[in-house]
Amino acid sequence: ALLSPPDAEKTLDYWNEGARRKLESALASQPVAQRAKNIILFIGDGMGLSTMSAARIYKGQLAGSSGEESLLAMETFPHVALAKVSGAVLEDVHPTPAEPPTDPTCFQTYTIDRQVPDSAGTGTAYLCGVKANAKTLGLSGAADYGKCRTGFGNEVDSILHRARLMGKSVGIVTTTRVQHASPGAAYAHSVSRSWYADANMPKEALRDGCKDISYQLVHNTDINVILGGGRMYMTPKRTPDPEYPEDPAQNGTRKDGVDLIAEWLHAKQVRAGGARFVWDKKGLDAVEDDSVSHLMGLFEPKDMKYELNRNTSTDPSIVEMTEKAIRILRRNPNGFFLFVEDEIDHGHHSGRAKQALMETVMLDRAVARAGELTSLSDTLTVVTADHSHVFTFGGNTLRGTSIFGLAPKKAKDKRAYTSILYGNGPGYSIRDGGRPAASLPAAEDKDYRQQAAVPLETETHSGEDVMVLAQGPMAHLFHGVQEQHYIAHAMAYAACIEPYTTRPQCGTARRASSHSLQCSPKPLLTLLAFCVAVYVVGG
DSSP: OOOOOOGGGGSHHHHHHHHHHHHHHHHHOOOOOSOOSEEEEEEETTOOHHHHHHHHHHHHHHTTSOSTTOOOGGGGOSEEEEEEOOOOOOOOOOOOTTOOOOOOEEEEOOOSSOSSOOHHHHHHHHHHSSOOOTTOBSBOTTSOTTOGGGGTTOBOOOHHHHHHHTTOEEEEEEEEETTSHHHHTTTOOBSOTTOOSGGGSOHHHHHTTOOOHHHHHHHTSOOSEEEEEOGGGGSBTTOOOSSOTTOGGGSOOBSSOOOHHHHHHHHHHHHTSOEEEEOSHHHHHHSOTTTOSEEEEEOSSSSOOOGGGOOTTTSOOHHHHHHHHHHHHTTOTTOEEEEEEEOHHHHHHTTOHHHHHHHHHHHHHHHHHHHHHSOTTTEEEEEEOSOEESEEEOSOOOTTOOTTSBOSSOOTTSOOOBSEEEEEETTOOOBTTBOOOOOTTGGGSTTOOOOEEEEOSSOOEEOSOEEEEEESTTGGGOOEEEETTHHHHHHHHHTTOTTOTTSTTOOSOOOOOTTSOOSOSHHHHHHHHHHHHHHHHHO
16 A cells, blocks of 8 residues: 655655754764774675665565655765776576665776676775776786686785784675675685686686685685685585585585585684684574684575575574674774675576565665674774666656555556566566566565566676765765775775875784785875865865
């Protein structure tokens, strides 16, 4: 049923007073120009602006309101920017089994070789600070996709890696496999985002000395918390999965016979003590926050299930994983860096908008919970996306219409259509010489595929800019229209991480490895200092 707008909205005072309060808040706002002790980077994989807007309405409707007046937790952040993402490639899709004032900033997401990007090239940009070629991880643009030897000498270290070298605790939380493109860019250097295990690599690459992404997860960076999916890539071939022991399709895949989970446990217990591995929610809940220095939780053989398909008694949510990670990482007096990703992307690729929007709502709940567990005075929180999708909603729908509902008037073919549509993808369908009419309640189902204009096996990414929202120390650095790699630099500057350890208030800091960003910090440092000075004087 449609919900009528509140009567207050029909008065002038409602809008004038609301604007006045916003103006007063804007005028009172001041940038927090101190160093950030902690950084949390939230990535909504595939979370374009249209996805955010639709998720905002969905969130409100889940709470019983008409939805349009709702606000995502991330949308309360005072500093907003856009990132340029354009550089076209299809994501390597693996469907889930049964599965105050704002400074506008824009970040472009293209990669060196693509106008519309993938999650590997974008991950390298926002984590490592350089634009790269599509489908490569943690490598500069000098490395070519799929050519093992071109990666040697062209490695770039992520801000997560450099934060760990400087004594901070670091963590990864994702609803995909932990070896996937976005989290993989935090620790791996690979000419192919698909080299999850040695079984996924060509023989020539193995002979040339390249390592699979799972191997690098265990050996490249001392990561304190690793939570997500991806068990099968960590254990030897034919190793039964602990959750699905009777299903051989879920068995381990490694050809080298190495049990990387056991290897990781042994190494962390010997060096640090208090390491734990868990594979279900019960195990995660049993971990005492102060009893471990290292925690690995792998909750599915591949990607974790969509939230709407999740078994809440066996699999943790992104909110629960984020909370556990923060409680462990925040014990470090030097601070922490946490990467959190929700795979909104897979819902869009499959043309299932409800799955994608629920993932967006869950990411936002994780953002809200993180805010409750940390302090604005010492924690910089950044929320952004790697890229967008060819997802839209329109049709002159009335206020309070379900976000998954029908447009009020039929199309030119005299058939109903949903407000949500895709530019391409598996939702394309022709029956009896035309497209089928959309109908309720079918369109409200979690696995309903909205119609698409062009037939494709999987829906594609889109190339428009994505939002960046920030709060906390140095959040005002996120402003204007920027290239996506700027995100890594602004975060590093905010927390005095290489190559920005010489900025005022940083003190003495350890240097990162030789794979750090190969650029001089002086020009950007001078520019950032100038921007801060202008902002403070202007405010």
